[in-house]
Amino acid sequence: MESHTIVVLEGDQTGQELLDEALRVLQPDVIGVELGLPRFDLSIGHRRATGNAVVHEAARAVREHGLGLKAATVTPEAPGDVGSPNRILREEIGGKVIVRTGRRIPGVVPLGGVHSPISVVRMAVGDAYGAREWREGEGDDEVAFRTERIERRICRAVAEFAFRQAERTGAKVFGGPKYTVSPVYEGMLKEEMDAAADRHPDVPYEPQLIDATFALLISSSGAPMVIPALNRDGDILSDLVLPLFGSIAGSESLLVAFDEDGHDTPSALMAEAAHGTAPSLEGKDVANPMAMILAAAALLSHVDDGPCQAAGRAIRESCLEAVAEGVRTADLGGHYGTTAFTDEVIRRTRTKLEVWASL
Known part of the structure; x- marks a missing residue:
């Protein structure tokens, strides 16, 4: 069995519990691939104890090995506290693109005409976030200003990854920015x-203004789509797209980094579930681990290695098939606990890979 390394970024509360479930699925006796799984404790207590040094150490490891799997973490609101580890990780890994994919979960009724997966590919840096802001004047004459910026290399990374994602998933590239108002x-x-459309002539391309993109999402034919977006547009789009599928339990989030000299192959990928730490569910064995398991599957699917890609596909299919056959946690109307759901995904993944190996 060939060895690969996924850096494990531990988190808080239910986020950590669900990460542990995903790691059970990644064991070599399940997926047939030997994985190195170095762990870094990014819980809020350890971040405070180390002054965020552990976050910087984890980012270096992800940069070195190219793959990271992160649990949900608590971000304290008080000024001067340790803040968000995601910001540090994004900056130090060199993340340029965030990809969030919504997909239909069997038995969960989606909204509108949404049936096939929709991926929002957005900038991870720049635009409205990190912009310099200030005010001038007083009273009714007070004026607020903001200086935003985007970079062509980030735009190119978003566009190229969007077309490659569409190519890989049989989707069309849809939507875009408000370029008529802001050329x-x-x-x-x-x-x-x-330019990316010219490089990928076989990928269907349907550019739309951002407002039309929102309007057409619900009235679309249900075909799979990949939507490239500016940072804030994509943030808002993700918050709309994922709930369209009736639950965010089938959604994962990817942070993608590229080398400065090209955008053909990601230099690092960090995956996580799209949900938070759910403190009210901690220790009750009721939370749904599917999004975290799908995040692990997404990492394997992006590795340029046949056994890893097969394992990623097997895990993803096993999750969805289990739900289709009634293996559901309480949030999806079922009675399975966190551990029991994972046990079923493990059983199905093993069986699926054994069958494929015999064909």
Whole structure:
């Protein structure tokens, strides 16, 4: 069995419990691949104890090994506290693109015409986030200003990854920025989308303005879509798209980094579930581990290695098939606990890979 390394970023509360479930699925006797799984404790207590040094150490490990699996973590609100580990990880890993994919869960009724997967591919840096802000004047004459910026290399990374994601999943590239109103600023992303379309002529391409993208999402034919977006547009789109499937339990989030000299192959990927730490569910064996398990599967699917890709596919199919056959946690109307659901995914993954190996 060939060895690969996934850096494990531990978290808080139910987030950590669900990470542990996903790691059970990644054992070599389940997936047939030997994985190194170095662990870093990113719980809020350890982040405080180390002054965030553990976050920087974890980021270096993800950069070195190229793959990271992160549990949900608590972000304290008090000024001067340790803040969000995601910001540090994003900056130090060099993450340029965030990908969030919503997919239909069997037995869960989606909204509108949404049936096939929708991936939102957005900038991970720049745009409205991190912009310099200030105010001038007083009273009714007070004026607020903000200086935003985007970079062509980030636009190119978003566009290229969107087309490669569409190519890999049989989807169309849909949507885009409000380039008619903002041809200089938002038009930069549209230029890179058009250039990527030329490089990938076999991928269906249907550019739309961002407001039309929102409007057409619910009235679409249900075909799989990949939507490239600016940072804030994509943040809002993700919060709309994922609940369209009736639950975010089938959704994972990927942070993608690229080398400065190209955007063909990611230099690092960090995956996590799209949900939070759910403190009210901690220790009750009722939380749904599916999104965390799918995050692990997504990492394996992006590795340029046949056994890893097969394992990623087997895990993903096993999750969805289990739900289709009534193996559901309480949030999906079932009676299975966290551990029992994972046990069933493990059983199905083993069987599926054994059958494929015999064919």
